[in-house]
Amino acid sequence: MKQNKLNKDDIEKMELVGLAPDDKDRAGTFTVIDDEIDKSKSKTEGVEILGLSQALKKYDWANDYMWQLVDPHKDEFTERVWKYEQEHGPVGQFLRFKKGMISKEPFQSCFFIKLDRFVQTVHNIIIVEDEAEFHIITGCAVASYVNSGMHIGITEIYLEKNATLSYTMIHDWAPEMIVRPRTGIRIDSGSKFFSNYISLRETKITQMYPTARLVGEGALVKFTSLILAPPNSIYDLGSRAYLSAPNTSAEIISRVITKGGTAISRGNIIAEAPHTRGHLECNGLFLSDDGNIDAVPELTAKVRDTDLSHEAALGKISEEKLEYLMARGLTRDESTQMMIKGFLDIDILGLPPALEKEIRYNLNLMEDEAL
Amino acid sequence: MSEIMLAVDDLWVEVGGKIVIKGISFEIPVGKTHILFGPNGSGKSTLLRTIMGFSAYKIIKGKIFFRENDITKLPLAERAKLGIGISFQEAPAITGVKLNQLLQILKNNGADIEEMATNLKMENHLMRDINAGFSGGEKKRSEILQLIIQNPNLVLLDEPESGVDIGNIELLGKYIDKLLQKEVHHNEMLGNIRSKSGLIITHTGHILNYVPADKSYVIINGKLVCKGNPSEVLEQISNNGFGHCEECFRREVIKDFKGICYETK
Numbered sequence: 001m002k003q004n005k006l007n008k009d010d011i012e013k014m015e016l017v018g019l020a021p022d023d024k025d026r027a028g029t030f031t032v033i034d035d036e037i038d039k040s041k042s043k044t045e046g047v048e049i050l051g052l053s054q055a056l057k058k059y060d061w062a063n064d065y066m067w068q069l070v071d072p073h074k075d076e077f078t079e080r081v082w083k084y085e086q087e088h089g090p091v092g093q094f095l096r097f098k099k100g101m102i103s104k105e106p107f108q109s110c111f112f113i114k115l116d117r118f119v120q121t122v123h124n125i126i127i128v129e130d131e132a133e134f135h136i137i138t139g140c141a142v143a144s145y146v147n148s149g150m151h152i153g154i155t156e157i158y159l160e161k162n163a164t165l166s167y168t169m170i171h172d173w174a175p176e177m178i179v180r181p182r183t184g185i186r187i188d189s190g191s192k193f194f195s196n197y198i199s200l201r202e203t204k205i206t207q208m209y210p211t212a213r214l215v216g217e218g219a220l221v222k223f224t225s226l227i228l229a230p231p232n233s234i235y236d237l238g239s240r241a242y243l244s245a246p247n248t249s250a251e252i253i254s255r256v257i258t259k260g261g262t263a264i265s266r267g268n269i270i271a272e273a274p275h276t277r278g279h280l281e282c283n284g285l286f287l288s289d290d291g292n293i294d295a296v297p298e299l300t301a302k303v304r305d306t307d308l309s310h311e312a313a314l315g316k317i318s319e320e321k322l323e324y325l326m327a328r329g330l331t332r333d334e335s336t337q338m339m340i341k342g343f344l345d346i347d348i349l350g351l352p353p354a355l356e357k358e359i360r361y362n363l364n365l366m367e368d369e370a371l
Numbered sequence: 372m373s374e375i376m377l378a379v380d381d382l383w384v385e386v387g388g389k390i391v392i393k394g395i396s397f398e399i400p401v402g403k404t405h406i407l408f409g410p411n412g413s414g415k416s417t418l419l420r421t422i423m424g425f426s427a428y429k430i431i432k433g434k435i436f437f438r439e440n441d442i443t444k445l446p447l448a449e450r451a452k453l454g455i456g457i458s459f460q461e462a463p464a465i466t467g468v469k470l471n472q473l474l475q476i477l478k479n480n481g482a483d484i485e486e487m488a489t490n491l492k493m494e495n496h497l498m499r500d501i502n503a504g505f506s507g508g509e510k511k512r513s514e515i516l517q518l519i520i521q522n523p524n525l526v527l528l529d530e531p532e533s534g535v536d537i538g539n540i541e542l543l544g545k546y547i548d549k550l551l552q553k554e555v556h557h558n559e560m561l562g563n564i565r566s567k568s569g570l571i572i573t574h575t576g577h578i579l580n581y582v583p584a585d586k587s588y589v590i591i592n593g594k595l596v597c598k599g600n601p602s603e604v605l606e607q608i609s610n611n612g613f614g615h616c617e618e619c620f621r622r623e624v625i626k627d628f629k630g631i632c633y634e635t636k
Contacts, residue, residue, distance in 0.1 A: 319426070323425055323426065324465060325473070327425070328476075328477055329452045332448065339465070342465065344467075345466075
């Protein structure tokens, strides 16, 4: 057994990225430490949770969901996971939300690294069956002494018909961590997928470009990210949506702050079917003279009957707005903090109130430290 | 003699490379409300915003005293903490900051936020981002609500009634009165019972139907050219526009010019 037991410090770090250690107010829990499953537990009959290797043994059909939405030969990172799986079998979760089941309590998962310079490769399959409605909170973090390493996460998410899933990810890495998640989402008719990504801490580079394919009529996707790039950190984040069926829509919203680091906010919406709508929005804020923000929106219309738009605004906090708050007696620092916290507003995520309250609390802690 | 809340002494102010206020002096005693009239671009808002301390307004000469303390060089937030408050003519939207969130921080007296918001028909706006998507009238009510909760001693109001329909002007007037403690019986023989003072810019004068004022000024081209009883001055302006005031302005300029001549002699 390679891994150490979790200590108090580790648990605190996991809590910060959304993990309730006692599973309180959760539909279930799945945690991986380094490359071993630490906990896999469902608290409701609506949720089936298995280790992915175990699921592949239990269900013949589970293999049909493997590497369908992410190409194993896409790049060196997917290749690496692919090869690892050939030798050791996959590490990760097989999560199935059963037909017609609804839960306000989120399912939680956490991928934690305790070994310095460790390369964590995980593979997750998530299936939301017809008419099911669930929330997932996923946290990724490292032990406080871990400085470098790599995390590659392959995630394939399948929404069947008229299902809803909100998927909130909070990351807390370290200055020399390389983070390369690879995510594909397939959304069938009438289903809605909400992806929320929050990361305010140091990373060497975090690069991802989750791609949603809206294949059924009326499907909807919304990607929202709240990012703060500290000095020497690179965040290269994008989201892509293929509007491949009529009446589908996509919204990609990013709020990006640089405190000296580089933040690249990409977005790509491809309209391939009529009566589709897509909107890209990036707001970027400078908190220091250093740093870079790039907003790179791409819109592709392959049909005439579509409505695609984008807007971006990059700059510093408006002096007029700061002085509005200062005229009420708040200091410049207090006003700035208030504006930044407002800028990274989790209201826009549309989470259930209890989860929102929890995440707001965690976000506040992380913001206070980051600022 | 009554105590002075605000004293402005020979104030000259530059904004964006242009001198907008050209030697203005006046005083507001504790408990009194004064009115600023003047045509568009005459410098009324600049004067108010300079007293508040916004950074775009550079004082090139003169002094401002708040309760006998020289605040000429004091930063904006510290003036607010001392007890000066302002309502904005054009309040910006503060995205991501809820009205209630700011009110909780401002809470400086016993006022009940919910109750006061309901009184000002703003109860449904408490959980909304400040001024974001508010109508003209809602913004004005939000400004007065914030000031009531902030509870300043010197209240600066920049056209509190512009863009507000008649019914809501009455409502605003009622709460501006509250802000200025107009409900307190102010008997000068008993000394200063009312502790709040106000300086109000009004373009139309409508607010004077609801808010009693003690004195008024007319500003033309950055100069104070007229002091007088608010209703008399308003009547004069209503009947003749600012034409008459411009004559007074020329008289002021000639006085200055003579002054310079005497000095150079």
